[in-house]
Amino acid sequence: MIRPGDVVVLALALGVVGAGWWQMLGDDTRARVATIRSVEGETRELSLSRDATVEIAGRRGPSRIRVEDGRARFVASPCTRDVCIRQGWLSAAGAVAACAPNGVTLRLAGASRRFDTINF
């Protein structure tokens, strides 16, 4: 026989499970944090909730990364072809941009990742 206490316990359990699923399967794949790494050893972590521009030293010089409206991108880097800059804004958790000549990577992370890896 189901009693009021049982209902409360089951409702709570279902609520928490539902919240977990919502977090994992819902639109929670938007990135929250940008991690910038350089082969020179420096690592910076930025919250995407606050607009900022940072510079990190790569093997050729400074790469500049802009955080704006929950997105991040390379805006300047001492490379020739500007592949990293052309990649534009990143916003999804798991997204990566890299300036290979300067040895700098920009990686976004969030509460959950929609994809294990990205093809382009």
Next chain:
Amino acid sequence: MTPRFRQRTRPRRRTRLAVILLAGTLWGCGPDSDTRSEQFFAMGTLVEVTIRAADAARTERAADAARTAIEETDRRWSPRGEGELGRVNERLLAGRSAAVSPEMLAELDRARRLSRLSGGRFDPALGRLIRLWGFHSDEADPQRPPPDEAIGDLLETGAGIDRLAWNQETIEPVSGPVALDFGAYAKGLAVDRAVTALREAGIRHAIVNAGGDLRAIGDAGGRAWRVGVMHPRKNGFIAAVEARDGDSVFTSGDYERYFEYEGRRYHHILDPATGRPARGVTSVTVIHDNAAEADAAATALFVAGPGDWRGVARRMGIRDAMLVMEDGTVQLTPTMRERVELLDEAPAEPVATEPSG
């Protein structure tokens, strides 16, 4: 007393059960703590090796082995420098024969076979043409197309796999200086080697991603590895794919290396027939069980363009392909249509590549 005892314990049991179920649900679906990634730069791009294994020491050894395999492949197949292909090219460009290793001969044979199957759309002997356009190096910064006469002269005698002849020991140019460039193949080769190294190290579940081109083995822990395919023109994804054990997912696009001149984009995927960037397509994604062949096929289908890609795919044995055309429409093989979830609103058209289609 007994009923009261039950009344007190049943909710506790249910609470315990609920907690266990909840924990099990979150543990099974949440981020896998046995999955680790290593990133490094090689082949002029960022390489990421993701491994799912319980043994941390084994994972580290395996990642090192994969990295070594990629770096060795990079050295051997770089068209310039002190590696084997660099030394071979130096002699071929001087119009002389060059000694080649059995491994390079085997890959030359395979590349020639793929080139012929593609009707010449994939060609690993365009080194001089690639250099003429300025797409050969990270340092080059091309600003405008080369003169038509220079392209025409090169196509006459200085480009194309059929302008090279080889036996079991040496390779030589048959009609003037020629240079090999495995840019549309070597990345796949490196990914295949890295996967082999991982398997030899006892790894069953992993992804090797080299600059966006990848091969997956095993699974992500109770589900397939999920791959997001970036849109060639927009900020975001065009498709989601579930990679099966051994799948390679390779994309060739006109956004990787290019310059703009007088309002037109000139990209690095050159049509061996015209000596100029291929037109009509912005990206080609191929799934295949061999990374090197997926790499070559993505280039070949890109060059084949909207009119000819179906036949080239059929001849190269490619069943899973997706093309984004210059007008933004998407064309897919029927099997690819079943495998991808399209995330963009562009009209998608399944296109048969089987003879009966």
